[in-house]
Amino acid sequence: MILINCPYCGEREQSEFTNGGEAHVVRPKDPDSLSDKEWGQYVFFRSNPKGIFYERWVHTHGCKKWFNAVRDTSTDTILKIYKLSDRRPEISEFQTTLKSPSGEPIVGSGNFAVKK
Template identity: 50%
Template sequence: MLLISCPNCGPRDETEFHYGGQAHIAYPENPNDLTDREWAEYLFYRENTKGTFAERWVHSTGCRQWFNMLRDTVSYDIHSIYAMGQPRPDTTGEYGQAGGAGLAPGAPTTSTAAAAPTSSEGV
């Protein structure tokens, strides 16, 4: 189980949140001009990164506010939690030091859960 630090409410159990997909996906400027293939790629094609990944989350049972999170998809370590509209924090440097100033107050730098097995390995 992850302990996620909501930027508004502080640390809460993972069950209070809902995953919203990959962060920083810009809505098309002229969606009516897109072909069916381009529209499908916008809707369904996302990165499937093994490692640090920018995600959107909503505190659905709390303040109902959206925020972004940098999380390692292998170890489930949370590197940074930051507001919607802010650029992705710099993740250069030594692994495990990525969050730094980008963490919300009281945000844990690691999860409290063991990594869950995935069925998508090797895909």
């Protein structure tokens, strides 16, 4: 059982939440000026890193509020949760906590999401 700490309600079971995909995806300011390919890139394509990932969550069976989380996709560990109005945390805040699923160092583990 994974617990998620809703910034409004506190710690609850993951089953109360819904993942909303990648966070901080900015909608184009002038969608009419985009080509179909560019619009398709915005609508359908998201990053899928192994490692640090910024994502949106909603407390579906609770307060129904959206928030952001930083999760290490290689270990399924939530590293930080913050409100939409809060500053996006820098990736450097989490680099010391990164480990591959087998516990090996990040360098050489095939983790391309983390730049040196």
